[in-house]
Structure formats: C-alpha cells, structure tokens
Amino acid sequence: MDVLSQVLASMRSGRPRFLRTECPLPWGRFYSPASGAGFHLILRGSGYLIPPSGDPIALGAGDVVLLPHGRGHGMAGNPDTPLDGVEFPSDDEFPLHQRIGPGGTAGSPSSTVMLSGVYPIDGTRCHPVVNDLPEIIHLPAHLGQHPALRAAVDQISGELQHPGIGSTGVLSALLDALLLYILRAWYQEHGTGAGWGPALDDPAISAALCSIHNNPERQWTVEDLGAEAGLSRAAFARRFTALVGQPPLSYLTWSRMGAAAQILRDSDEPLGIVAQKVGYTSEFAFSNAFKRMHGAAPGAYRRGLRSRQPH
Structure with missing residues (x-):
C-alpha cells in the first residue's frame, strides 16, 4: 500500500458523515469546528465560503473545498x-435530501445544491501529511484539470x-476516493521544494516510507x-x-x-505482542518510547481510551 493511503487509513476514526442540501x-x-477534515462539493449553482479570517472565496458548480483541520467557517x-x-x-444517519432557506422553490435553477460533510480523524494520530496542509484547499472545476x-x-x-x-455505501466509498483525489x-x-508533496512524489523516499509503514516490526537501520x-x-x-523534515530513524x-497507538x-492484545509488532524486543524499551511520544505508558493510554468510550 502506498504511503498516502496508509497514512489516511491510520488516522481515520469512522466513515464520512455527509449531508446534501438544497x-x-x-x-x-x-x-x-469538527473533529476531522470538513468538505464541501458544489453540485449546482454557486456560493461563497466564509473563512474565519480573510476574504470570502467564490465557489461555482463542480468546485471542491477541503478544510483539513476542521476549522469553523461559513457557507x-x-x-x-x-x-x-x-x-x-x-454517525448512523445520512440524509440525502435537505432543503433550507426561507424562500425559493425546491428544484429551482436559482438554488444552490451542495454536499457537505466531515472525514472523522483521530487528532492523536494526525500525520504531517495532513498537519502540513493549509487551512483551506479549494479546487475549482477547471476543464481538463485533474480528470480523476x-x-x-x-x-x-x-x-x-x-x-x-x-x-449510502456507494457514496461513502466515492467520498473516500474523493479525499485521496483531492490530496x-x-x-x-504543490510538489516542489521541501515537504510532504516532494517526499511522496520522490520514488526513492516514497519506497523507504512504504517499507517503514508496511514493516514496522523490522529492525531497520539507515543503511x-x-x-x-x-x-x-x-x-x-x-x-x-x-524532504521529510526529520532523520530516518526519528521518523521510524x-x-x-x-502504529502502536492504533493497535x-x-x-x-498484550503489551508484549504490541511491542513486537512495532519493532521492540523489550516491552520496557517500548513502554519508555511510547510514554515519551504520547505522555502516558501504553497500559494507561489504553485504559484512558476505554474510559472515554460510551457504555
């Protein structure tokens, strides 16, 4: 699996939530503000995205907007x-039709129709591939650009x-594909200079990243x-x-x-097995490394997750 797909799969905490509005x-x-990445797809008509700061952004039919960090905003x-x-x-409701606004007639050519939603993301596992994105990504519907x-x-x-x-299942799958196409x-x-765009586009570095993500248990050396x-x-x-912004073993x-947090x-699974799955032969060494990264030992981290889950 390629790096971008792996990263998104590891961060996601549920299927997309969406709402169609006329x-x-x-x-x-x-x-x-949302716990995830917000999105809007203008299906018909036009409108404006009102960011927390800065000028409104004009949107037309076919335009796609992604708010990677889930910031509050207006439309x-x-x-x-x-x-x-x-x-x-x-999470278990996906109404495909909702009409809003005090005026106009449903189906009127003057109505704007859009699909809005959220890709749920676990903020504790957010990867730089998302963290480094801007507040707003606007992809206008230019003819011939980005055919997929x-x-x-x-x-x-x-x-x-x-x-x-x-x-509902078809739309969820299409929206998953849409996120990958947007990114x-x-x-x-924006694949020039430093950062994750060039890193993902560099065959050599991408191969190394895939190896790290596919085989975290291997005793990797820089060589x-x-x-x-x-x-x-x-x-x-x-x-x-x-390109990545940190040395290979630091990123490893x-x-x-x-990966351990996700497991x-x-x-x-017992902590010793988790340690082995992410490349540690010593549970003690694994626990110390995990605590430095997450601020809690693995057992306490897991108990904290369980205590926050609804009963």
Missing part, C-alpha cells in the same frame, strides 16, 4: 448573508441525483532503508531528512508509536 436564496450556514449564497448554525447528522477528481465528482453527483440500492491534486500542484530506496546510506539520509520511531485502540 439552498434557495437567501441562505447562509455556519459550520462549527452562503452571498458574503453578507447572516449565517445559521448547522448540526451534522450522527472530476470523474469522482460526476459519480457522486449522479448517485445523489439517482439514488438506488446501496447508495493527490493538491500535492501535484537498510537506503537500500530500499536504492541510495547509499549518506545520500539517503540527506535526501530523507531534507514516530511511525512506530503511531492499543483497536485490540486487546
């Missing part, structure tokens, strides 16, 4: 329209217009990772550090601790 003028909505037909608060449905993204948008729009058996498009457009990348030890270490430890959350 908005006759005048309309304005305020979306509270409106006009920038000066008052904003009403919005509550997203619960545009095809996903068209498929989502078609499923919403003509829902059938299994539509791919962003990194393709071993350089061999995976097809580079000498010194050349690999320089390139990895320049960080990645292992993230502790999702399973009841």
